[in-house]
Amino acid sequence: MKLDAKIPEGPLAEKWSKHKFNLKLVNPANKRKYDIIVVGTGLAGASAAASLAELGYNVKAFCFQDSPRRAHSIAAQGGINAAKNYRNDGDSVFRLFYDTIKGGDYRAREANVYRLAEVSVNIIDQCVAQGVPFAREYGGLLDNRSFGGAQVSRTFYARGQTGQQLLLGAYSALNRQINEGKVKMYTRSEMLDLVVVDGKAQGIVTRNLVNGKIETHAAHAVLLCTGGYGNVFYLSTNAMGSNVTAAWRAHKRGAFFGNPCYTQIHPTCIPVTGDHQSKLTLMSESLRNDGRVWVPKTVDLSQKLRNGEIKAKDIKEEDRDYFLERKYPSFGNLVPRDVASRNAKQVCDEGRGVGKSGLAVFLDFSDSINRLGKDTVAAKYGNLFDMYYQITDENPYEQPMRIYPAVHYTMGGLWVDYNLMTSVPGLYALGEANFSDHGANRLGASALMQGLADGYFVIPYTVGDYLATIGPAPINTNHPAFEQTKKEVEENIKTLLSLRGNKTVDEYHRDLGKIMWEYCGMSRSEEGLKKAKKLISDLREDFWKNAIVLGEGEEVNQSLEKAGRVADFIELGELMVDDALNRNESCGGHFREEYQTPEGEALRNDDDYAYVAAWEYKGKNQPEELHKEELVFENVKLTQRSYK
Amino acid sequence: MNLTLKVWRQKNSQTPGKFVTYKAEEISPDMSFLEMLDVVNEKLVKTQEDPIQFDHDCREGICGMCSLMINGEPHGPKRATTTCQLHMRSFKDGETIVIEPWRAAAFPVVKDLAVDRSAFDRIQQAGGYVSVGTGGVPDANEILIPKTIADEAFNSATCIGCGACVAACKNASAMLFVSAKVSQYAMLPQGQTERYERAKAMVNQMDDEGFGSCTNTYACEAQCPKEIKVTNIARMNREYFNAEFIKG
Structure with a gap:
């Protein structure tokens, strides 16, 4: 199969407008004859479900949580970018586009990224109209702040909980449609498979997580808005329930997986304290606006800190290494995430890390507190400081925070064309679940932007084009493919429930996470990846022999839920390793030790790897087939990224 | 730390529930309350016993999914703190902790500590x-x-x-x-x-x-x-x- 990204012809700035005009429309009276399934109710899912229902389509929305408001978009802290140029500081749609392409280390599609920048301005308008309480200035206008990888202030924010406020906005729009009967909401429901009829996505199989009932649902189109797969690393900043199952099962039904190895390691997270740790907590990147990152200049001082002989404040100014400011004078502490993370790892590898484990660097607010006063700093970051205090029992107003990189976001995801359609006709992927807009590294405050762009302003146009093509004839679950897929799901559950070995599913998950972090994390090498491949494949075999899965299918059974998700993570892990092995270059979050500049920066190979790697599932125990979508750059010049 | 837990167990909304006593051993004060329950659950699974069901997701205090009445207080003894952000350093070694679901007619029990909101x-x-x-x-x-x-x-x-x-x-x-x-x-x-x-x-x-x-x-x-x-x-x-x- 040849990949066609369906990028419209014409100048960059006109592509989306022209494309919107060329897309087929469904007339208003016919829209109610179409059913659309939306899986996931985060920013992408809730905004898509609400917008499509407003247009008149019949929407069925699904989430595994007890309420659509709990999707993990809610945890985003820092903000959302938009090229409003309210600051008069030189921002524009083109600059946001340029920053995003460059920030992604030239591994994203120009046309998609430009569209994202273009609709970013509409998102802010939309959210404000819904009553989202963004930060404001005394004159009543919206406030902005700056974020990593940009030299303009284009980030809109709602204290340290922008994600919750934007999600509640989308949730309120969704609620309105539920109230009007246009959306039927299924909570505590997990998608376990995709139903494909004659090559087209026509429904899903779900498990009701309360009574265990396996259900089938039919529709003219299926939208996966199921988020990322960072939990493949076990420890990440994702929610405990975040998983790849819906996307992975769709992948096994024919949807190609794009750039699975592109994962983002966020530089400012609270460091790991012990083996009991179940998840990592992010400290918003916005903290780097006012916090300075440093470690002691010498290993000796670092050693003394770690032994508790001295405290951070005992280290004299001249003995501190503000390594980001030193190495990147023009961006300083605001370099993109991948660069900040790698440098933190580097100084820790040199033995200059802080904290008991030595796997942490300082994020110090004392200068800002002296300059702005404690109250101003508290007004900006109070809830983050409180959260830090609660978790670590250390007061960040009095001593510097300790931070270390952690898995945060996955740029990879299901391959989609410009219309957000996967390689299975009728199946779409939105938000973090797709691979499309962030290349090899995502800039801060761009995830919320992309989720809402896809849901509010892209899919309402593009899905109509497909629906108009297939026509409004009713689709129901009578086709034998539904029964067949349901049977396969039930058999898989039966096999899982028969596992009564001696190792818990959590133990497998932890083992997988350790392998992935060690060999497919911040730094990768051919040798390590090959080792990881063997380790994961052994782990997979062992899982299906020795895992313990308790209980029965027809009840609430968290043991079973976890087992299914971890089994999928193990398979995905293998594909991530294959993808990382295939990509013999460093770019963004994918850092191969063999490919670096003399200064230790990521060294791309544009001649051979300026493509999207889209992987096709070929059956159990078969190697996946690689398809390449060449990336064409007509508007930006590919250069070595420099933040110096 | 070693603790005794009295946990409400209830199969589903139709079946009556009861308190069951568990030991939580070798608990680190740096663990969150939910991580302490993870440890208990992992032990239960190892001995082929049904783990305790509780709602949780983000574990950052923002999704609102976690709940629990801890010693008679919603989200436990610490003010302005969700259960997932409550750490075991708020408890004493040897303490007995009573854990119940939210109790309200409008919030029927789904299983154990999870309720329908x-x-x-x-x-x-x-x-x-x-x-x-x-x-x-x-x-x-x-x-x-x-x-x-x-x-x-x-x-x-x-x-x-x-x-x-x-x-x-x-x-x-x-x-x-x-x-x-x-x-x-x-x-x-x-x-x-x-x-x-x-x-x-x-x-x-x-x-x-x-x-x-x-x-x-x-x-x-x-x-x-x-x-x-x-x-x-x-x-x-x-x-x-x-x-x-x-x-x-």
Whole structure:
């Protein structure tokens, strides 16, 4: 199969407008004859479900949580970018586009990224109209702040909980449609498979997580808005329930997986304290606006800190290494995430890390507190400081925070064309679940932007084009493919429930996470990846022999839920390793030790790897087939990224 | 640390439940309360026993999914803290901890410590929104909102919908939750057009769900992990009464 990204012809700035005009429309009276399934109710899912229902389509929305408001978009802290140029500081749609392409280390599609920048301005308008309480200035206008990888202030924010406020906005729009009967909401429901009829996505199989009932649902189109797969690393900043199952099962039904190895390691997270740790907590990147990152200049001082002989404040100014400011004078502490993370790892590898484990660097607010006063700093970051205090029992107003990189976001995801359609006709992927807009590294405050762009302003146009093509004839679950897929799901559950070995599913998950972090994390090498491949494949075999899965299918059974998700993570892990092995270059979050500049920066190979790697599932125990979508750059010049 | 847990176990909403005693051993004070339960659960699974079901997701104190009555207090002894952000350093070695689900007729038990809070969703669906469709809205800066009002509306908007207010209330009243949403919109210019219909619809739905009445004990405010203020309840009452007199 040849990949066609369906990028419209014409100048960059006109592509989306022209494309919107060329897309087929469904007339208003016919829209109610179409059913659309939306899986996931985060920013992408809730905004898509609400917008499509407003247009008149019949929407069925699904989430595994007890309420659509709990999707993990809610945890985003820092903000959302938009090229409003309210600051008069030189921002524009083109600059946001340029920053995003460059920030992604030239591994994203120009046309998609430009569209994202273009609709970013509409998102802010939309959210404000819904009553989202963004930060404001005394004159009543919206406030902005700056974020990593940009030299303009284009980030809109709602204290340290922008994600919750934007999600509640989308949730309120969704609620309105539920109230009007246009959306039927299924909570505590997990998608376990995709139903494909004659090559087209026509429904899903779900498990009701309360009574265990396996259900089938039919529709003219299926939208996966199921988020990322960072939990493949076990420890990440994702929610405990975040998983790849819906996307992975769709992948096994024919949807190609794009750039699975592109994962983002966020530089400012609270460091790991012990083996009991179940998840990592992010400290918003916005903290780097006012916090300075440093470690002691010498290993000796670092050693003394770690032994508790001295405290951070005992280290004299001249003995501190503000390594980001030193190495990147023009961006300083605001370099993109991948660069900040790698440098933190580097100084820790040199033995200059802080904290008991030595796997942490300082994020110090004392200068800002002296300059702005404690109250101003508290007004900006109070809830983050409180959260830090609660978790670590250390007061960040009095001593510097300790931070270390952690898995945060996955740029990879299901391959989609410009219309957000996967390689299975009728199946779409939105938000973090797709691979499309962030290349090899995502800039801060761009995830919320992309989720809402896809849901509010892209899919309402593009899905109509497909629906108009297939026509409004009713689709129901009578086709034998539904029964067949349901049977396969039930058999898989039966096999899982028969596992009564001696190792818990959590133990497998932890083992997988350790392998992935060690060999497919911040730094990768051919040798390590090959080792990881063997380790994961052994782990997979062992899982299906020795895992313990308790209980029965027809009840609430968290043991079973976890087992299914971890089994999928193990398979995905293998594909991530294959993808990382295939990509013999460093770019963004994918850092191969063999490919670096003399200064230790990521060294791309544009001649051979300026493509999207889209992987096709070929059956159990078969190697996946690689398809390449060449990336064409007509508007930006590919250069070595420099933040110096 | 070593602890004794008395945990409410209940197979489903139809089956009666009971307290079961478990040992939580070798617990680190740096663990969160839920990580302590993870340790207990992993041991249970190892011995082929059904693990304790509890709701949780983000573990950052923002999704509102975690709950638990801990020694009779929603989200445990620490103020302004969700269970997932409560750490074991708040407890003493050797302590006995009683863990129950939220108790309210409108929140039926799903299993063990997990309850069904969909009543909250239905209240929001009844009117917790501004009726604005996607597209066709004014530029964001055309709606001016004074900072003081924006900040006050924000304080109401920080509610995470966990249900601690209901669990804390001897009447199982949902007034704090509902009033936070009603207040947010009543204070903002975007919410003016529908402010009275909204208050009425949401209050009526709240009553239909079987939540109790407010008798001003302020237990909800004391236990709210996001420190939502009872002044919201006063605002909601005003909105609701005005709705009777001023036909919006």
